[in-house]
Amino acid sequence: MPATEFDPLKFHEGLVAAGLIVPVGVEGIFGRNHVFEDVLERFNAAVTALAKDDGAEYFVYPPVIDRHVLEKSDYMDSFPHLAGTVFSFHGKELDARQLSVMIHNGEDWGQTQRMTSVTMNPAACYPVYPSFTGTVPAAGRLVTMLNWVFRHEPSPEPTRMQSFRVREFVRCGTAEQVVEWRDMWLRRGLALLESLGLPVQAEVASDPFFGKGGKMLAASQREQKLKFEVLVPVISRDKPTAVCSFNFHEGHFGEAFEIKTADGNTANTACLGFGLERVVMALFQTHGFDPSTWPTAVRSKLWS
């Protein structure tokens, strides 16, 4: 039975009251307790089991990436409002003393910081594309990762996080290879989430492009069916939450990072990612805050 009515703030209060998350005073940032983590790890293991015969190479990348990746991939043209850049102090003794005074006086000390060569990782797949530079084998490449990603969109709504984990798969090859793989995973992802008792639906979707020009990009993305999402009601019945998304980039990253297929053409790429915290929250909303009371079929699927 649902944990709460479909209300963002009540759902947040419920997660906190059950001890599943620990607020830290900033919206979209919180600690996860051992119960939350156990569900997350079990779901991630179920994804791994599903893909075990696919031959994906597994990597973990840090939560920060080379700033050039954002620059080369035109991320800042499309999503400048969501990016996080890492700044640092480069000063000497006297500057450090001024910085200290500013902080102890409660002043804005942003001016003491300078941009570094790293940014927050905006999507789990970004650090991987530069590693494909060159010619991929005839069968293409398939990589999977579990990375922390960052989006600058503070919100009191618990599924709208600034920092969260994504279990991601990236396929690189010809358009045909990539789209066939994407379609296979769309069926597979839906079946996995359905087997956990989640009322899922798949929909054509668009990315949150910035500004007026962004609206046209989003419309074009929808028209070409380049993005799909799998949605589950978590904080609203009418506006279900995306827990898994599929992006076909055509030659975008292939061009940016000079990736070629065996026949010498620009490689195509696609990725899919399970938003792990969102899947966990969808399970809590659908089955209740205490996993020991979840339906037997769901429990045996996760804790088998």
Place this chain on the structure above:
Amino acid sequence: MPATEFDPLKFHEGLVAAGLIVPVGVEGIFGRNHVFEDVLERFNAAVTALAKDDGAEYFVYPPVIDRHVLEKSDYMDSFPHLAGTVFSFHGKELDARQLSVMIHNGEDWGQTQRMTSVTMNPAACYPVYPSFTGTVPAAGRLVTMLNWVFRHEPSPEPTRMQSFRVREFVRCGTAEQVVEWRDMWLRRGLALLESLGLPVQAEVASDPFFGKGGKMLAASQREQKLKFEVLVPVISRDKPTAVCSFNFHEGHFGEAFEIKTADGNTANTACLGFGLERVVMALFQTHGFDPSTWPTAVRSKLWS
């Protein structure tokens, strides 16, 4: 047998050639492959097994934290050079267009970014202290976490990372409770690392405080034996690498975050952290780059 001579760059080359790490073009940032991650996860599980009867509460926090935690804890007074702050774009349509032009022209676009309310997490224990605010039970608190931490110290030396994971324990209570626990873990940590065939030694140590004033702070910290490190030769025989560190903070965090013991005094805290990537690298250096060839005793300890 050692993977390489004790040379930082040769060790880095060896890790890359074995496919264990994937360089990304920025010093101190790299991908980890499945072999690296398997060793890391197995070592982390060995730590968990060691602590299984201690009753520690487990949490995972994101790689970014509330900026106020750095401000309140005086982190920027001691380590301004190591901190990373997260900046973001707050502009409108026209500003976004300027940002895009700057990036495509290869100009410095730092001025388009403004400080946000989050910073990189500088140490695995930092997000926990605010959650202790108030009065802790008579038996104190014991918490364990696995968090990504950030240090702005780019270096070609592979054990000197900008972004890495720490398996951390934090104890909060009276000075007596905290020091007794720290001493117990110092013995336990040494025994665990020795059981993995690592030539460890424990030493009194100091934190990398900034500037001239920092030298005095470091000397005082050593004199009072507030910090210990467990060291293993990884990239140098003469200057072994710290793979585990123990900090006794006395009432520092208790005062900053208003944490009291049951008798109404300011609580004391101590923490210990295993630098997970460094432990993994110490194992690779000591036993070779291929875990299947490691001594049976080490293998059975990790893959039991």
